[in-house]
Amino acid sequence: KNQVEQSPQSLIILEGKNCTLQCNYTVSPFSNLRWYKQDTGRGPVSLTIMTFSENTKSNGRYTATLDADTKQSSLHITASQLSDSASYICVVRGGGSQGNLIFGKGTKLSVKP
Amino acid sequence: DVKVTQSSRYLVKRTGEKVFLECVQDMDHENMFWYRQDPGLGLRLIYFSYDVKMKEKGDIPEGYSVSREKKERFSLILESASTNQTSMYLCASSMPLSRGGNQPQHFGDGTRLSIL
Numbered sequence: 001k002n003q004v005e006q007s008p009q010s011l012i013i014l015e016g017k018n019c020t021l022q023c024n025y026t027v028s029p030f031s032n033l034r035w036y037k038q039d040t041g042r043g044p045v046s047l048t049i050m051t052f053s054e055n056t057k058s059n060g061r062y063t064a065t066l067d068a069d070t071k072q073s074s075l076h077i078t079a080s081q082l083s084d085s086a087s088y089i090c091v092v093r094g095g096g097s098q099g100n101l102i103f104g105k106g107t108k109l110s111v112k113p
Numbered sequence: 114d115v116k117v118t119q120s121s122r123y124l125v126k127r128t129g130e131k132v133f134l135e136c137v138q139d140m141d142h143e144n145m146f147w148y149r150q151d152p153g154l155g156l157r158l159i160y161f162s163y164d165v166k167m168k169e170k171g172d173i174p175e176g177y178s179v180s181r182e183k184k185e186r187f188s189l190i191l192e193s194a195s196t197n198q199t200s201m202y203l204c205a206s207s208m209p210l211s212r213g214g215n216q217p218q219h220f221g222d223g224t225r226l227s228i229l
Contacts (some may be wrong), residue, residue, distance in 0.1 A: 032215055043117070043203055043220030044156075051215065089155070101218075105155035 002027040004104035005090050012110045017080055021088050021107045023073040029095030035064055035075050036089040038106070044089055047075070077083045077109075114190040116140075119204050127229055132181035132191040134205060134224050136204030144207045146218065147171075149200040156203065162187055163209065194228045201225050 004025045013019050025033070032051045047058045050066040050073060057064050061084075063076045067080035077084055090104040120135035138145065146161040150170075158171030160179040168179050176198060180188040187206075191198055202225075205218040 034217060036217075041222070043205075043222045044218075045220070046217035049215055049217070101158075103156045105153065 001079070002092075002094060002100075002102050004090055004102045005054070006088075006090050006104035006107050008107060010108040010110070012112060013080055015080060015082060015111050015113050019077050019080060019109065020067035021075040021077075021090075021109070023104055025071050025073075025090075025092045025102070025104075026091040027071075027094050029100050030068065030071075031093040031095045033066060033073050034091045034093070035062075035073075036091060038087040038089060040086070047088075080111045081113050082113060085109060117206055117219050117221040119202075119224050121224050122222065123225050123227075125227045125229060126191075126194050128189075128194060128196060129183055130228075131196050132194050132226070132228075134191075134202055134204075134226070136156040136187045136189070136221055137185050138204075138206040138219070140171075140206065140219070141184065142206035142219075143184070143209045145181065146205040146207075147177075147187065147189045148203045148205065149173070150203055150223070151200050159189065196228050199226060199228045207228065 007022045015042045033048045037047050038044040048064045060076045066073045086105040087108045089106045094100045094101045117138045126132050147159045148156045150156050157173050159177050162168050162181040178190045201223045203223045204221045207218045208216045
C-alpha cells in the first residue's frame with residue numbers, strides 16, 4: 001500500500017536552533033516528493049520538490065534531502081526563526097499516467113523565543 | 114502569482130442543511146481539488162476535476178458532491194450536512210500532469226466549517 005509517514009508528529013525547539021523533519025514513503029513507482037509549509041489558518045505552500053535524480057536541494061534556510069534507495073527524505077531547517085512555526089507536509093507523487101498524490105500527516109513545528 | 118480564493122473563512126451550519134463551498138482560481142488551471150483536513154489525519158482528497166463538467170471521486174466522496182460549470186470555479190456541496198463533516202476544507206488547483214508533473218498544487222486558505 002502506498003504510504004507516507006512523517007516524524008516526529010510535533011516538535012518544539014528554541015529560536016536559533018536547527019532541526020530535521022523526516023519523511024519515509026513506500027510509494028512505487030515514484031515520480032517526485034514535495035515539502036509544503038502550512039502556517040496556522042492558511043493553506044499549504046510549496047517549499048521544494050525533489051525528483052528521483054536529486055539528493056539535496058536548498059531553499060534559503062531549508063534544505064531537503066532525498067534517498068531514493070531507502071525511500072527517505074528529510075527537511076533540515078537551519079537557524080530557526082519564530083516564523084518557521086508551522087506544519088510541514090510531505091507529499092509524494094506516484095509515477096504513471098495517474099500520478100496520484102500521497103500526503104503525509106505532517107509535522108507540527110513550534111519555535112519558541 | 115497564483116491565487117486560489119475560497120469564499121468563506123468560517124462557516125457555521127446546522128445538521129441537515131445543504132451547504133455550498135466555493136473556490137475560484139485565477140491561473141487558468143485545468144485541475145482543481147477539494148480536500149478536508151482533520152487533526153491527526155492530514156489532508157484527504159474528497160473530489161477532483163480535470164476539466165469543466167468533469168469530476169472524479171477521491172478517497173472520501175461519501176456525503177459530498179461537486180460542480181464545475183466554469184474552468185475557474187469548483188464548488189463543493191454537502192447535500193445534507195452532518196456533524197462528522199465539521200472540518201477544515203481546502204481547495205487547490207494545478208496544471209495538468211501532462212503539462213507539468215513537477216508543478217505544485219496551489220491551495221486556498223481554507224474554510225473552517227462547523228456543523229451544529
